[in-house]
Amino acid sequence: MRIIIGANGGLGRALVDYYSQAEPVIAVSRTAPPVSLAAEVTWVQVAGYQPEHLAPLFEVLTEQLAAGQVVSGVLSAIGLLHTDSYQPEKRLADLNLAQLQHQYQVNAILPLLLLQQLVPYLPRQQPCSFVQLSAKVGSITDNHLGGWYSYRASKAALNMLLKTAAIELRRTHKQLTIAAIHPGTTDTELSKPFQARLTPDKLYSAQLSAQRIAAVIAQLDPQHSGALWHWDGTLLPF
16 A cells, blocks of 8 residues: 555645555545546545645555555655745745745655654565655756755755755664665656757656656665655656
8 A cells, every 4th residue: 555645736646546556545635636536546635735734644544454454655745836926946045934945844844744743654574765856956966956945955954854864763663775766857846947948859748757656666675764765767866
């Protein structure tokens, strides 16, 4: 049984479609489910991803675990690059407190709180993964262009938080792998303002990105828990 959070975004929905072909999926989103759902999908609508909004998810999880299901993995597709009121900052002069705080809240803080809240439902003696979609631009080592201050920094913070949690959870969940994955530039609402500068071979469909992400997850090993991965399965530097 796989939990997919942020399930009604472009990439989240593709991930639900992909995984539901092979196993039961609990899809979690802030919006109503699509009109048609595969039989393997249980859709849970929540008011938000903060801990106080997750009771509907925990109720479904408790029921599924009591029925003998086991969580094979959690995949969070939540993330934010821009809104109707702001775009990524190109210059230091563009920085503002509200945007910095918002990016940190969505891209770093909420994923870690999700992990915190879901740990009690994860198996201790069986393989399991917790995967959060991240971004290559969050790599400090790989930053050669600058710009995009709050997005870069929030993803770098995410990578550090996941690495830190991975070290702690090795003691209690020895077969749990925590990972951050860079999906590449996917044709979703998140990337639309920036697609004009891309060549067609650098913009991937949501379905292709979902397949690539799943392939990376399939080869995860607890030995590398806490790492940042490229969609092609190679390790990215922090």
